[in-house]
Amino acid sequence: MVSDRINGLAAILAAVRAGAGITQPLLVERVGLGRSVVAQRVAELEAAGLVEGAGFGPSSGGRAPRRLRLCAGRGVVLGIDVGATGLIVGVADLTGRMLASRQRAIDVAAGPKAVLSLAESLAAELLEPRRIPVWAVGVGVPGPVEFRTGLPIVPPIMPGWDRYPIRRRLRARFGAPVWVDNDVNLMALGELHAGGEPAGHMLYVRAGLGIGAAIVMDGRLYRGANGSAGDIGHVAIPEGGAIICRCGNIGCLEAVAGGAALVREGRLRSPRLAAIPGLRPHHVVEAAENGDTAARDLLHRTSALLGGTLATLVSFYNPNRLILGGSLAPARDHVLGAIREAIHKRALPLATRDLRIEVATLPEEVSGVTGTAHLALDEVFSPANLEIWLPAGSPDQVPQNVW
Template identity: 40%
Template sequence: MARTPGSVTRATASATANAVAGAGDLLSLLRDGEPRTRSELAAVTGLARSTVTQRVDALLASGLLAPAGAAVSTGGRPPVRFAFNPGARVTFAADLGATHARFAVTDLAGRVLEEHREDLDIALGPDHVLDRVVTVGERLLDHSGREASELLGVGLGLPGPVEHSAGRPVNPPIMPGWDGFDVQGHLTQRLDAPVLVDNDVNIMALGEHFATWPDEQHLLFIKVATGIGCGIISDGHVHRGAQGAAGDLGHVQLAREEQVLCRCGNVGCLEAVASGAAVARRLQEQGIDASSALDVVELARAGSVPAIQLIREAGRDIGEVLAAVVNLLNPSVIVIGGSLGLVGDHLIAGIREVIYRRSLPLATQHLRIVSSRTGDRAGILGAAVMVIDHGLAPSRVDARVNGT
């Protein structure tokens, strides 16, 4: 599942040589998983053979590159091929929801080595929850046979707004005691590794893009669960906005302005009307036992007509807001995930119905609206990829191989 960088041809060798400035840039070329000889690397990059040899040797010493067998000989000793070594380091990824958590240790290709899921109430506060994150992380590292010293970094998703650059939650509505808490600093001190923190929907978008849609440059991931959120992939990268608040779809007010109070304090928010919790509330008003999004899913799967009707209506409400987003951002793929997304076509049918009716024809000409294929693994995959892309950035690889 390694991410494939853009291909480089001989015709663009001179431009590539200008771009390849160090060992880190050379590693970026090799992260496509294709083994190459020193001569092939020199031909692709336009660099001198001696320069390529120096950088390959540095990467071999760091463990990030490994021999990958011999190429076909054209006379004399067969040349050795080299490939990216995803086992050189590991990541620890944690995806925290309102009431559950999923954890994983992965290699540098995003392959899950060990994972664990448990119920964990985010409202217990940062000290309790993060202590649990550390405990599970240490246990998973041990079970995978890896040491904490082998961590490239730690990736964490939180169910609320996050200032990504600082690693701090900002006024999270369902996370009492977390506002402004230095999550990044707390975990860095405990695990002695770089820590990256982001909103849970952003890492889900990153995970889905990495695992399923790597060739799509513009993707929206819509999480429909207790709340509603949107992760935005633009030009192949997560778009977070100025303060990390981009994609807060759930607190866009519906045009019909329903006077339903939202947990943010406003009325008529999409989340207050169309989330899993909102659908459960409406079923309760009809005398049907449902207290959560998962209860709604079970009812729909059992053929409950009221549940199916309300889910379809929720899809139309979500589609109403997304129609404007489609006109604004022009994505090629919209992925529907989260617990309510587990109901399959009922929710997506409502979303499609409104988007295709309300959005501009050019914006929907090739638009695909699909269910998540990574399921509840999207978050841990995205948290791992966030760490991998950060830790294997050319400048950081150069620093690592140079011992700085």
């Protein structure tokens, strides 16, 4: 178990990270520790070079309290967001603000060596002009990951990546701790940190080429026993019939409501869409926005199919927010109605009473790479990890080479 001191430091860091400009009196309220303990812990974080003053807050009679913020420039974190067809590498400061990024088209099926070599050279370009230590690396991949070890496990669309030691390779390359997670969890994390409000119990659903979900419980990602929680692309759905999925099973959600189905049906139903070479889901969304009624109907139908599965998950999980991300999200007006209808038709009144159903505020590429940075920061600043790299009386430790 982590000591009270470390728990206090972690709680204060979390509050400073969530609300830059917070004052000590507000920290006392938020963190629930006494004034003198908060003052002592803040002094410790200042001595460690993690927190600094930045102006003054409103006075409540006496001396105006200092505003506190993270020493954002003490280090950087590296985010590597591997998608099925694209790679984004970014460098962020300790608040998660993206300082610079690079994007390249890839094929994830080219395997881990090719993809990670490219990621490493993009990272080197980004890091070269900055003489700042890399504190941690966050990595997202489009497949199931055993979170504890960072290993992809039998990932369906990532041949060659099964149990590839991503963590060991990148730790050796950058001399910093590495965490790996699946792409949907990272999009949810990016969205969580972008949102101004507490997230409660949230379901983040990515509807794009693939379909996946991320589970947020009391504002924190829930990953399940092995890290595969949220993997809903290949659940069987009532409307699935005998359609064969790329996974080999029949009647999967993704086979019916995923991007490949959207493209296939789009070609059949809309002459305008059939004329687009290399048709992709975002083309269907654009056509719907531009008044193509066949595209609108198709989005409506796809959303209703997705909504059927979401009704099951809402009944089971009883979230208070459902966020739709992925390439369907920009078609807000053509998808949310059908999803809401499907959920309200099936789920109990109690399960939907406080449920808000919305589209993501960030485009998926942005939430993904932002999420990789926040993954790294959430882990570096977690109580269990703070205890490792922030030992008592070693204020100039940084979290390198300790994992």
